[in-house]
Amino acid sequence: MKINLYKIPASTLFTGKNLVFVPECRSTNDLALQLCQQSSVTEGTLVITTNQTKGRGQRGNSWLSSPGLNLTFSLIFKPTFLSVANQFYLNIFTALAVHDYLKARITNTVAVKWPNDILVDDQKICGILVENQIQGSHFQAIIAGIGVNINEHNFSAPVKATSLSLKTQQTHDLQEELELLLHKIEIRYLQLKEGKLAQLKEDYIRALFWRNEQHTFAAFDKQFQGSIIDIDDTGRLLVDVDGNVRAFDLKEIAYIR
Known part of the structure; x- marks a missing residue:
């Protein structure tokens, strides 16, 4: 008998109301993708596990997480209202939701x-x-895979990582943290659905790491000094380099110091 360690959240309207729990899997995104291929899957479906063995991150990186200590899950949304031209707002609303959650904790x-x-x-x-998942010029469905370090204390060097537990010096209940996070995600998704793109972008720019600070970056095998100032309409990072604004896409720029 499979025991579900998570409960359907009480604080959301639809996010997580359809909850799919598996004790172990390679990737919750992969499982969510399989569900998306079924037309009956409901928006807000949550796929969650206590042990993700082959979690995937941006740029082909892996996401490692000790079993039973952290939150590793995927959410299915159906933003059919959003144009593919605005796809970076999918990164914006999910990133802001986690940012909001942590700022509250x-x-x-x-x-x-x-x-x-x-x-x-x-x-x-x-x-x-x-x-x-795109159909024509709009999205049919998206899968947002999220991994948050909650009670993790051991990180392999030279990874520069932390967890909620390390910052608070407490052990946290995963169900409680999940509910809080899902609530924040739903709020930001509803902002997206209501077309509040300007507000989302403004909040995202304000939250950016190294914004308006001089730092060293690397791009195209060269290091340079610059300051992050904005993103463009497609989500490219805009960096002021000696008075000239340069735009960088994914994998084109690295943060050095």
Whole structure:
């Protein structure tokens, strides 16, 4: 008999109301993708596990998580109202939701490292992978895979990472943290659905790591000094380099120091 360690959240309208729990899987995004291929899957479906063995992150990276200590899950949304041209807002609303959740839980500095890693005191605490199903010029469904370090204490060097437990010096109940996070995700998704793109972008820019600070970056095998100032309409990172604004896409720029 499979025991479900998670309960359907009481604080959301639809997010997580259809809950699919598996004790172990390679990737919750992969399972969610299989569900998306069934036309009957409901928006807000939550796929969650206590042990994700082959979690995937941005840029082909892996997401490692000790069994039973953290939150590893995927959510299915159906933003058919959103044009493919605005697809970066999928990164924006998910990143902001986790940012909101952490800001409500701790007093430490929380920032979004473009495009959608979440940092606390310059240390990574959450990774997000958004995968899309597109039909024509609009989205049929999206899968938002989220991994948040909750009670993790052991990280392999030289990974610069942290967890909620390390920052609070407490052990946290995963069900309680899940409910709080899902509530924040739903709020930001409803903002997206209501067309509040300008507000979402403004909040995202304000939360960006290294914004309006001079730092060293690397791009195209060269290092340079610059300051993050904005993102463009397609989500590219805009960096002021000696008075010239340069735009960078995924995999084109690295943060050095």
